[in-house]
Amino acid sequence: VVTAVAGSAPPSGVGGVSRVAGVVLTVETPEPESFELDIGLIAGAALTFALAYIIARAAAIVLRNASELTVEHRIVIKSFIPVIRFAVYVVAVAVVIGPLFELTTSQLLAFSGALGAVLGLGIQNLFANVVGGFVVVFQRPYRPGDKVQIGEHYGEVTDVGISSTTLLTVDDNEVLVPNYKFFTESVANANAGDAELMVVPEVYLAHGADIERGREILRDVMRSSRYVYVSDDHPLVVRVDHDPAYVTLRGRAYANDVRREFAFESDVTERTLATLDEEGIERPDPAIAPRGAE
Amino acid sequence: VDDEHSPPAETVEAFEDCLDGADTVAVVAAPWSGRDALLDRAGEREGVTERVSLGGPVEEPPELPDTERVLVADCHHLFRRAVDGFDHLEAFCRDLVSTDAAVVTTWNATAWAYLDATTSVAAAFDEVFEVPPLGVEQAETLLFETIDAEDPEAELAAYAEYAPDRELTIEYAREKLRRLYRGTVVDYLKGLVEDAAGNPRTVRTLFECRTERGIDGRPGDPDVAYSASYLLWLVLANEGLAVAELADLAGRAIETDLASLARQGVVSVAADDVTIPAEAFGDVRSHLDGRRLLW
Numbered sequence: 117v118v119t120a121v122a123g124s125a126p127p128s129g130v131g132g133v134s135r136v137a138g139v140v141l142t143v144e145t146p147e148p149e150s151f152e153l154d155i156g157l158i159a160g161a162a163l164t165f166a167l168a169y170i171i172a173r174a175a176a177i178v179l180r181n182a183s184e185l186t187v188e189h190r191i192v193i194k195s196f197i198p199v200i201r202f203a204v205y206v207v208a209v210a211v212v213i214g215p216l217f218e219l220t221t222s223q224l225l226a227f228s229g230a231l232g233a234v235l236g237l238g239i240q241n242l243f244a245n246v247v248g249g250f251v252v253v254f255q256r257p258y259r260p261g262d263k264v265q266i267g268e269h270y271g272e273v274t275d276v277g278i279s280s281t282t283l284l285t286v287d288d289n290e291v292l293v294p295n296y297k298f299f300t301e302s303v304a305n306a307n308a309g310d311a312e313l314m315v316v317p318e319v320y321l322a323h324g325a326d327i328e329r330g331r332e333i334l335r336d337v338m339r340s341s342r343y344v345y346v347s348d349d350h351p352l353v354v355r356v357d358h359d360p361a362y363v364t365l366r367g368r369a370y371a372n373d374v375r376r377e378f379a380f381e382s383d384v385t386e387r388t389l390a391t392l393d394e395e396g397i398e399r400p401d402p403a404i405a406p407r408g409a410e
Numbered sequence: 411v412d413d414e415h416s417p418p419a420e421t422v423e424a425f426e427d428c429l430d431g432a433d434t435v436a437v438v439a440a441p442w443s444g445r446d447a448l449l450d451r452a453g454e455r456e457g458v459t460e461r462v463s464l465g466g467p468v469e470e471p472p473e474l475p476d477t478e479r480v481l482v483a484d485c486h487h488l489f490r491r492a493v494d495g496f497d498h499l500e501a502f503c504r505d506l507v508s509t510d511a512a513v514v515t516t517w518n519a520t521a522w523a524y525l526d527a528t529t530s531v532a533a534a535f536d537e538v539f540e541v542p543p544l545g546v547e548q549a550e551t552l553l554f555e556t557i558d559a560e561d562p563e564a565e566l567a568a569y570a571e572y573a574p575d576r577e578l579t580i581e582y583a584r585e586k587l588r589r590l591y592r593g594t595v596v597d598y599l600k601g602l603v604e605d606a607a608g609n610p611r612t613v614r615t616l617f618e619c620r621t622e623r624g625i626d627g628r629p630g631d632p633d634v635a636y637s638a639s640y641l642l643w644l645v646l647a648n649e650g651l652a653v654a655e656l657a658d659l660a661g662r663a664i665e666t667d668l669a670s671l672a673r674q675g676v677v678s679v680a681a682d683d684v685t686i687p688a689e690a691f692g693d694v695r696s697h698l699d700g701r702r703l704l705w
Contacts, residue, residue, distance in 0.1 A: 187702045304427035311702060336493040339528040342640040346527040347705060376636075387661075391493050 168208035172201040179221040191261035198276035245279035248295030263306040312345045312370040317384040319362045320405040322398040343380035345372035349369040362400035417444035432536035438522045442611030445516040452514040471498040486521035505533035521647040543608020607692040613648035615688040629675030638667035650685040
């Protein structure tokens with residue numbers, strides 16, 4: 117604002133004064149808007165995050181229910197849950213911290229210092245988890261519905277959250293794995309987004325047993341299982357390995373649903389062993405066979 | 411199953427072309443889709459023909475007669491989904507590749523898809539002829555044939571009431587349908603064909619349910635355990651099974667699952683035989699597809 121004042125002293129709070137031909141020109145610079153952390157701002161932020169939580173939760177429920185209607189597309193549908201959740205929270209954070217972008221340099225520096233101090237004081241793990249969550253959501257080393265091994269935990273990924281991934285283990289335990297573990301642990305994904313999952317049942321025969329018949333039985337059991345899935349890309353294979361103490365018949369076939377992995381394996385193992393016994397095909401001494409011989 | 415359906419003319423024509431270029435042919439179709447009619451067509455060709463109908467589970471694989479042409483119906487009965495259940499099929503396929511006769515066989519489509527994945531049965535045939543599901547136009551033709559055949563005079567009277575000075579044509583019948591369903595015939599038929607998974611018998615049955623009885627006709631997606639879904643697959647692939655055989659294939663007691671399936675209208679149990687009612691065909695396929703039992 118430029119104010120022309122003839123022959124008067126500049127008022128307080130004036131940014132600059134110049135005198136030209138007996139006329140005093142005063143230039144007023146605007147006061148920077150103050151950023152006050154008042155109760156209204158806090159309530160607004162809380163409301164925004166609450167709304168974001170409700171939206172993300174509702175979307176997750178809808179998608180989860182929709183995904184359970186089909187085995188084939190279950191994992192694809194579920195993979196949208198973490199993406200939507202992150203998008204909703206990113207928007208919420210942007211809405212809340214939007215005013216920060218209007219801060220002056222000094223205010224921004226003060227905020228950055230405070231944020232650095234908070235991170236340094238102990239929430240760096242949370243920050244690492246959130247970053248890990250972003251990487252998991254967008255790089256997709258696994259997605260909800262996949263069967264994964266993270267560290268010592270193996271199970272179905274039921275949720276990829278902002279800070280942790282939830283696994284449902286075989287023992288029906290829910291395990292929360294911090295997302296930063298993705299950076300520090302090896303992650304094995306058994307199905308990588310596919311609805312089907314490879315299963316490798318093994319049975320053991322004694323040396324001298326009818327190996328060819330055993331191989332036929334295992335093949336027939338696998339292809340007649342109610343849980344099997346076979347296609348050109350998912351063939352049935354039976355391999356025979358001769359160990360010094362026994363012969364291993366190792367099948368390779370796909371369960372038609374990742375959730376039927378153990379049902380398929382049990383079905384194949386039980387029926388194969390029952391048929392081998394029915395036909396008197398000799399199995400090795402349980403003391404020397406690793407498993408499946410008992 | 412009883413299959414009196416005659417496939418559309420273009421399907422028959424394509425089948426004739428297929429026969430011209432191949433000695434061994436597998437005709438693959440859903441139940442009630444005209445497999446028998448196609449086999450009859452093959453039997454009308456020149457030369458000495460022998461026909462073998464398996465009709466049910468077989469104790470031994472059929473021997474191929476020493477003749478010019480052999481027609482073998484319902485070859486899906488050559489296998490049981492069990493240990494050693496594929497032996498007859500494999501023996502039959504070995505005979506097939508060594509015979510001099512022209513052999514035309516028919517197969518249930520669900521069983522065929524399973525067998526082709528697990529035993530590569532298609533490799534034993536020169537040609538595989540898959541009868542496609544009905545499209546909208548074919549369903550329309552089928553329905554109007556049905557309407558005409560059932561009670562032509564009554565239908566004529568109905569049409570006459572609507573268009574007294576016109577002859578009975580498909581166009582006037584289309585107008586009748588348009589009045590009935592307040593939508594376009596095509597939209598209606600699209601829905602009907604989709605509900606019936608393109609199966610001719612199912613199309614007819616659902617149409618009758620909706621026009622004559624005023625009900626949808628479909629049983630809906632059954633809410634059953636996976637073990638019961640597998641029973642459905644067995645019944646669909648075998649086109650009906652005795653209860654004892656079904657229990658034997660399932661390897662367990664099936665009474666509870668069977669009762670649940672029957673209660674929900676997706677199987678019929680009569681005289682110890684389990685079958686899939688025509689009106690349930692589309693829902694059964696859709697259910698099995700959702701469970702990844704259809705490949």
